[in-house]
Amino acid sequence: MTKYCQWQFGAVVLVAVCVLAAPLSVRAQDDWVDSIHLELLQAEAAHQIVLFQSLAEYYHPRQPDSSARYVQRMVRMAEGFADPAAASEAWRMVSSVYIKRSQIKEASDYARRALKQLENCTSPACLEEKYEAASGLDYCLTRQGKHGEAVDVLLPLQAFEKEFGKEKKAMLCLRLGESLNEIGDYDEALAQLNKGLAYSRELGNRNTEQEILAIISITYYYLGDLDKSVRIAKTSRAIASELQNKNAECYLLYIIADTYVSLALYDSARHYFEQLREGSLALNNDDYYGFAIGGLFRNALLQGNDNLEKYARAAKEILENGKTYQQLHVKRNIYSSFSDYYLQKGDYQKAEEYALNHLRHVRKFEADTTELVVFALEELSKIQAAIGSFEKAWHTYDTFYQLKMAIVDNNQHRALAQAAVEMDLTENELARQVAEKTARLEQQTTAIRTRLFLGSLTVAAIVLVGLLWAYRRAQRDRQLIKQKNEQIETSLAEKEVLLREIHHRVKNNLQIISGLLGKQARKSSDVAVRKLVKEGQERIQSMALIHQNLYESDQLSGIDIKSYLQELSQNIQKSQAVSPEQIQLNLDVDTENLDIDTAIPVGLILNELLTNSYKYAFPAQRKGRIKVDFKKKEDRYLLQVSDDGIGFTPEQIEAGKRTKSLGLSLVNGLVRQLSGTIEWLAVERGTMISIQF
Template identity: 25%
Template sequence: MEIKSMLKVFTCALFFTTSSLTLLAQKDSIGISALEKFKRAPDLNARATSFYVTPNRYSVNSAYDWLETVNVYLDSAKKIQDTSAMLSYQLMQSQLYNDIGDFDKSVALAKEVMAVNDTVNNVLSKRALILLDENYGKLQLYDKQIEAREAMRDRGIIEEVSFYDIYANMGLYRKAMKEYIRTVGTTIPDGDVFAKAKHHNKVGQFLKLDESPSTAINEFKKALGYLEVYVNDISEVKTQKDIFESEFLKAEIEGHIGQCYVKQKEYLEAISLLQNSSDKLKTYVGDTFKGQLVDNALYFAEAHLQLDNNKTAKNTLEGIRAPQTIKQEISLNKLLATYYDKIENYKSAAQYYKKNERITDSLNAIENTVLKQQLVAIVGTSDLDNSRKLIREQKLANERFRNEIQAKDERIFLVYISLVFILLGFAGLVFAYVKSIKNQRLIAEQKHLIENSLREKDSLLKEIHHRVKNNLQMVSSLLSLQTRNTKSKAAIVALEEGKSRVKAMALIHQKLYQNDDLSFIEMQGYIESLINSVQSVYKKGGHNINITIDAEGTELDIDRAIPFGLILNELVSNTFKYAFPDGDENGKIYIHLRKNGDRGYFEYSDNGVGLAGDFDQNTNGSMGLRLINRLVNQLQSKLNIDKSKEGVRFWFDFK
């Protein structure tokens, strides 16, 4: 999981460092610090304005200095029972704890403000919900973050709710893409071609993150097409700013295309695109493209390493001074280690591998900190709600008791008899109430244990699939290493085929641990990723073939998905190797997969040279075809082959 926020320990260090370096040097234009202006404000509204509109509250005073001051004002408000001031200062506390990195405390305070529904005004509601949204995102409590956004919509703070950034943070890039298209793509006017260019660029980025580079390239090329229409439209007057934006957008898109080419192992095509993109983006004034510049350099260096241009790769890597994310830093260390492995400087390579191990250890520590804050945020809020509920119930019970005492005073003649019945009834109510509370607590504890057990089970299953995928990738890497040390062409072919089959199984486990539901695999995306993987193994061809995949909405469990993956791997590999000996410019592949209830149907065809007329699958089938037959038998079906028409067609039914 990618960590997108600085957590408490790092944030505290940042604030202490900033405070010590700039305490005496930086003041505002009239020599008064922002905190001093806050103290001198005449009333609550002026202080709130000073607090929220200050662009950099911590240029002179740290967040802890601010927190100490706000606590003083909050204590004063509590003494005079000024509810409005108390809520306002509590919300400032919540903001300060968020800035410090105590996200659980920030959540508790913001929720406490939101709980007072009858006195919270729209401004405080908006600020509290925005804080909850931000805190839940940093705590990775994405379900709570979605609830906060829906609450903003229900209160009229925002009109349209969008969750695509949340899905992307969760690693659900396909789902994020669909949500982005639904909420953003449908709002773009038909005539706004520049907006359409940016839209397809964003969709392409989601597909690139989903490891579907060939599909992503199609979206990026659509974006370039719209951008070219925009630039060549002389009917629309463009400012210098518009021209610059279009140029930088083009450079950004070309960089993404270059990165996708590297993922597809088309290194020569990638190098010029990455170089041109970086040359243009370096001229941009600001930090907008710093992250992409680092990505471009990493992919550029990887391409040169694969082409054995080791010196160019090293110079590029040494030129990367400030990785923007932990993922980029890990990638940089990995590429430097690869470089030193290539030149047989294993001592230096080991140093970079150790750097990545230390980063991994730090990430594990950070993740444990996040988990602790998640527990505090959830459990603390629950206890607060239960306390308020018990107080309200006690108030109601006290009111009922006072009414009963008054009634007894008015009916003196029946006081003794009434007292006996009242005491018996009250004792029964108390007994029932206590028993009910115990049962509710027992149910809540059991529910909590069950939910924790289910979450732990899902987490363990995902970890198992992740490790299986990693082990299969290690097997694939060992096969690649053996291929380099093998001179026999037949052995090399056999090893490459084995590597392709291992990758097909690894891809199944990768899709499983990326899914919310560990029971099924969405086959459309899996088939696209599998074809990309096969293309990377058979570098000589396959990229010009028109591939049609008709499996949208079809899901299979792992017991069926693995045989299907291996079957499809064999069929696509055979097509790439044998179907188009004279060139694949007009090549076509059609893949159809459907499952309706307990029955399913699979069909694969290409328009290549086909099988020999006297071919008999029962007598002279290849190893690949024998493997396909066994896998089809495993699915309780029988393979059918039609070689009477152009190319070849395979199909079978399955349960």
């Protein structure tokens, strides 16, 4: 009873203190607002807009109309600034007010106006402001999922790198790396992130170093190098622990745990998800707690352990607690897991219900969630088919397929169109410059000859003086010709560098396409789709290898077919995961230079034939040998691929032709492109294909 009375007395005292303190708090806020208004009377225009910003942000949750009036005053003041840097800063402050209100579209519009003020200004003040304005616009664009636009905004800043300190350079590389990851340009993302990492280490800035390492870890995850992703994430986590950055530690715990799930190391994944759960409770962070419970649920579902029902109940509490989560993936992951959970139980109605909730959830966010919608539609179509709602399933799958193809086509079109335009423009410019140089040289040569002729006439009148004059003039002309020739040689060398860069970019663009296909394939559970994507990636790689050899070789006019076929064969052997001890690969290739139009079909043909041999000629880990011969006989080339595997019967070959399989059709089409012939030769053991062109 005594304890109860003491508790009651304490509660009364606490309420009394709160009641007495409330007027004091309100009075303090009123005093602060009054001081701002007094300061406005004496402040200059540049400082007035800062005060208006403070008032607009203060009144927004309390008196929205008053906040709107202060924003309008800020807009009028921004329109009146003549100095570009001051005008940009003013528009940027307007943008920041809308960011505080979570009105990101309006914030991005004002951020663009801020950046536009600086288009023609390169003063130090303008460059500093350009960095801040671009950073603000980048924040708005990435919040909306417009990562391609964010890259376009940030890249021009690197032209002014010398004007920025290393801290800004590091942060610029970090932001670029994040957005490049989102658009699938992982090689360029790594290049930017590693450059930013070097800047942060030179400065000794451990915070920035930790952030960049975290994004590098994610990049390697996207590239499929999961072991390296985990190692780097653990290094980043160690730095976050050293800095006592609990929020960053939680973020990295999630990355590590999620990567272990992808590696099917479920015990390790559970260990790190449990650490994330404890860390989120210490931080009182709902998002990290949601990620931890959702991860534990998904991990238990994949592993099939005894804690599945416990984690399912905890995950359901998150869906039903009514809290607002900043990260859309918190509930998205749980909805998807419950859909699989009930699908495994055979409760198709509930599986469909959670799949629909998953789809509705990702559609309601402001950011571009097209890829997440595609994933949710694929999941929903499978469940509807399992229920027997085939008409619904077909409609859902058709929507999924159209969206998926639109994403792939848009990314491929963007990469290939950019490469084609760059190649065309560069080649046209090169031809124009060479023509101009040649015309000028001809004009100069004609003028030289005319002057020499006139000099010879003068010799008749004044022999000694004329000879001396002609000699000195000819000497100067020869020096001039020499200089012009040197200029032409320099120009041609520059154009050669440009051509190498074109081939380099084409190779990079082909790798981007391959990476995009791989990313899409990883999101699909359909084995046939993954197989088709992998075959497509191998064909793309064989073409990319051509352009790699071109920019690495001393001659741009042709491909060294011997080194190309050797490297291509080794890549195919690695991609098929076959050891040299099981299947020996022997190459007998003449040293020949082929033009690119011939080398690409030859590489694609060899890719198809070698892949078929590895896949079908040696079943059940059978050992054997594959031989590739490439010879030149008179004015024709002979390509032969043979193996001592199980071989094909004539009936199987004819059946393959009738079914028009993709691989055989592709080989026949490429042989026709080379104006060649193909023969399936009878051998005692295995298969031999002979192609002449």
